[in-house]
Amino acid sequence: MIINSGSFIINADGSCRSLSTFAVPPHPEVHREVKATYTRNCAEITMRWEGAGMTKGQIEGGIFTMNNEGMIFSYRK
Secondary structure (H helix, E strand, O other): OEEEEEEEEEOOOOEEEEEEEEEOOOOOOEEEEEEEEEEEEOOEEEEEEOOOOEEEEEEEOOEEEEEEOOEEEEEEO
16 A cells, blocks of 8 residues: 555544545555544543544554554544
């Protein structure tokens, strides 16, 4: 998998969304948006995805990291 771009938006109202552009060669590039609600406990965020499962992440300074089924995603503010 080749990830070309991505952003993760965390809103104060308890919602969040992930926007990404990626490709799985030899297939063409795909744009994907997924939404979730989240709860936060100190540095840990638990996301409950619309139509999917749950993912946990960590916020440390300006960096948000999550493990999504073995793939590590890291976003910098």
